[in-house]
Amino acid sequence: SAVISQKPSRDICQRGTSLTIQCQVDSQVTMMFWYRQQPGQSLTLIATANQGSEATYESGFVIDKFPISRPNLTFSTLTVSNMSPEDSSIYLCSVVPGTEAFFGQGTRLTVV
Amino acid sequence: DAKTTQPTSMDCAEGRAANLPCNHSTISGNEYVYWYRQIHSQGPQYIIHGLKNNETNEMASLIITEDRKSSTLILPHATLRDTAVYYCIVTGGTSYGKLTFGQGTILTVHP
Numbered sequence: 001s002a003v004i005s006q007k008p009s010r011d012i013c014q015r016g017t018s019l020t021i022q023c024q025v026d027s028q029v030t031m032m033f034w035y036r037q038q039p040g041q042s043l044t045l046i047a048t049a050n051q052g053s054e055a056t057y058e059s060g061f062v063i064d065k066f067p068i069s070r071p072n073l074t075f076s077t078l079t080v081s082n083m084s085p086e087d088s089s090i091y092l093c094s095v096v097p098g099t100e101a102f103f104g105q106g107t108r109l110t111v112v
Numbered sequence: 113d114a115k116t117t118q119p120t121s122m123d124c125a126e127g128r129a130a131n132l133p134c135n136h137s138t139i140s141g142n143e144y145v146y147w148y149r150q151i152h153s154q155g156p157q158y159i160i161h162g163l164k165n166n167e168t169n170e171m172a173s174l175i176i177t178e179d180r181k182s183s184t185l186i187l188p189h190a191t192l193r194d195t196a197v198y199y200c201i202v203t204g205g206t207s208y209g210k211l212t213f214g215q216g217t218i219l220t221v222h223p
Binding site: 033096102103105 | 214
């Protein structure tokens with residue numbers, strides 16, 4: 001199993017600013033995953049973060065908008081850059097230490 | 113990963129079994145069927161997974177048809193706390209973490 005801590009749990013931000021979300025895991029994992037859940041929608045994978053290499057982004061997501069860091073095997077950050085109201089969503093990180101995925105509680109972001 | 117189809121919503125009486133269906137007709141031989149659920153305002157929670165045999169754990173049972181084109185998640189004695197969105201996901205190989213979530217089934221358990 002894995003316990004994931006995400007910070008902040010929620011935030012309200014002004015448009016044009018950036019927010020960095022932190023994800024801490026209680027064990028070492030090779031890959032960490034970042035998802036977005038827009039209001040009333042399902043989860044969509046943003047990118048996969050590997051330690052020691054650049055993150056791999058899914059179609060529709062770019063590094064300039066969602067830069068990711070992965071400095072070690074237990075930590076990752078996702079930055080939402082130059083925010084607009086359309087970025088208002090829940091952002092979740094996930095890890096798969098075995099064959100099942102574990103998720104953080106998410107960061108609820110509101111952009112005004 | 114294979115696409116899945118689930119009913120949009122289902123109701124269940126508390127204490128009764130909840131049977132949630134999922135169609136995955138394009139599943140390939142090395143792909144597993146996973147079930148997760150998301151209770152309001154929380155991150156998704158793993159429930160169960162299987163390849164071709166029926167599986168049971170402390171939370172639920174998973175019944176997979178012989179042709180593997182569909183499956184059913186069974187919550188044997190649903191409680192109010194089981195009210196959630198249930199996602200059926202097909203994935204395999206090295207893709208365990210890259211999950212494709214459909215819209216899922218909103219299960220409402222009534223007193």
